[in-house]
Amino acid sequence: MYLAWKELYRNKGKFALIIVLVTLISYLVYFLTSLAYGLASSYTNAINQWGANNIVLNYEANNNVMMSYLSDDEYDRLEVDGEKAKLGFLPVIINLKDASEDIDTRQAVYVFGVDNDSFIAPEEISLITEANGVVIDESIKEAGYELGDTIEIATRSGDKEEWLIQGFTKTTTYQTAPVIHTSIDNFRLAAFGTTAAPVVSAVVIKGQVTDLNNTGAEIVMVNYSINDFINTLPGYTAQVLTFGLMIGFLIMIVAFVLGIFIYVLTVQKINMFGVMKAQGISNPFIANSVIWQTLILVTFGMLLGLALTLISGLFLAGVVPFAINVLFYVGISAGFIIFAIIGGLFSVRTVTRIDPLKAIGA
C-alpha cells in the first residue's frame, strides 16, 4: 500500500486523469441506475404501496388489468387467507374545469377505485368528504393542479364527470402516470356511467387465495402473484432488462479500462520491479502494491461518481424519474471493486512472471 500511495502522490497528474475517467464512467453507471430505478418505481409505486401478495383477475383479461372485469358475486365467492380488496381500474384523461383555451392541462392518469376501509386505500382517502371527492398523486401539481380544483373526466358514456381534488398522495404512480384514488362508485360512474354496475376490475389480496371457487368447468378468476403481475406490465420487463444490461456492461467496461491502465503502468515498471525482485523483494509485496493502486483508483473514481450522481439528483428530481436506492449503490460499488481487482490480477500475473535476470540487463 505504501508504494501505491507514494507513486500516486508523485505522479498526481497521470493518476488524476485515470481517476477522472473512472469518475465519469461510474457517474454514468450510478446515474443510469438511479434513473432506471426511478423509472421502474414510477411504473409500480402505486402497486407497491398496497403491500399485497396476490391479485385476482378475469381469466379472459390475459393478465391485463385494463381488460379485466369481476362481478361483486365473484368477489364474494373468493376465499382467501388474509384480506381481500376490490380494485376498480380505469385509465382516463382529466382536465381542469376552468382551464383556459390556450393552455393544455389535459393529463393521462389512472383511476383506482377503492373502498375507503380497504387495505389498498391510501391514508389520504380520509380527506375525502364529498361524494365526488378524490385524492391524487402529488406529481399532478407540476401540471398546475391544486387542492380544491375541480377536474373533468371524459367518461366512456360520453358524459363528463366532475371530481373535486381533496388531497394529494405521495409516490402513487402507475406506468409513470399519477393515480387518482376515489370511491368504487365514482369509478363505476366513470367506467360505466352508473353506480349500479356491480363490477370492479380486480381483487387485490394480502395473504393467499385459498379457493377461487370457479363455478363448473368455466375458469373465471385467475390468481397472479404481485411480482408476476408487475413483470407483465407493458414495457416493464423490457425496460428493466435493458437498463440492467447497460449497467452491467458499463461496470465491466470500467473494470476493463482500469485493468488496461494498470497493466500499461505495470509494464512500464517492469524494469523497476525486476530490480526489486533481484534485491529479494517478494512477489506478494509488489503484487500488493499493484492491487492497492487499482483499489485506490477505483474507490476515488467511484466516490466522485457517486457524489456527482447525488448532486445531479438534487437538480433533476422532478424533471426525470430519479430515485436513490442505497442497496443498488452498494451492489454496484461492490461490482466495481470486484471487477477492478480481477482487472488488476492480470498485472499481478505479469509481475510474478518478471525475470529479474532480464530486468537488470544481465
Added chain:
Amino acid sequence: MKNLIEMINVTKDFLNGEDVIHALKQTNFSAGEGELVAIIGPSGSGKSTFLTILGGLQRPTTGQVLIEGKPFSQLSDKQKSKVRFSKIGFILQQSNLIPFLNVKEQLLLHDRISKKKQDKAWLDDLLTSVDVKRLEKKYPNELSGGERQRVAIAKALYHNPAVVFADEPTASLDTKRAFAVIELLRSETKRQKKATIMVTHDERLIDYCDKVYVIVDGVMTQKK
C-alpha cells in the same frame, strides 16, 4: 579472514538448439570481509553469468554457492529471495532507485518490508558517509548521475548485508566521478567489513581493488 561468499566447482551450460554452450567453466571463487574484488572481461565472456549465479538469480549447472558458509544456490527461489533480501546488496549499472521515493525513503523501504526498524543514527551516518545527507528529501530525477550512484551505494549497504554486488557501478560516470564512487565503495567495504564484488570493464578501477579476476570465454583467472 572469514569467507563471506564462496563458489565451489561451479559450471554453467546453456543449450542453444543442439549445441551446448559452456558459459562458465569450472570455477572456484571466494571473497572475505573487507575485500573489494573486481571481475573484468569483455562482454559475452561470462562475467554476467558469474555474477548472477553468485547472486542466486541463476542456478549453476554443477557446483554450489555458499553465503556465510551456508548453502545458497540450492535453495528454492523463494528462500533465495529471502537471503538476497537480507544478505546481499545490489548496486546496478542503471541505478536501482525507485523513481517515486525520495532518498531517505529509498533506504527506509527495506525497513518497511522487513518490518524491522533500524537505528536512525545509522541512516544518518550512511547518508553522510556517501555525502548525500543534504539530498535526503530529493527524488532520483532531481539528482545527478554521481549522486544517484552514491545513493544506490547507501541503499545497498543500508540493511547491513554480508555481500555487495556492483554491476558496472561507474558505467555512466565521467572519470573524476567514477573514481570518487569507487573510492567510496572501497572505504565502505573496509569500514563495514563487507565482501564487495564488482563487475566492470573499466581497467582503471583495478588499482582500488584487493583482488582482480579476468574472465575470458567462461574461464576465470586471477590477475591480482
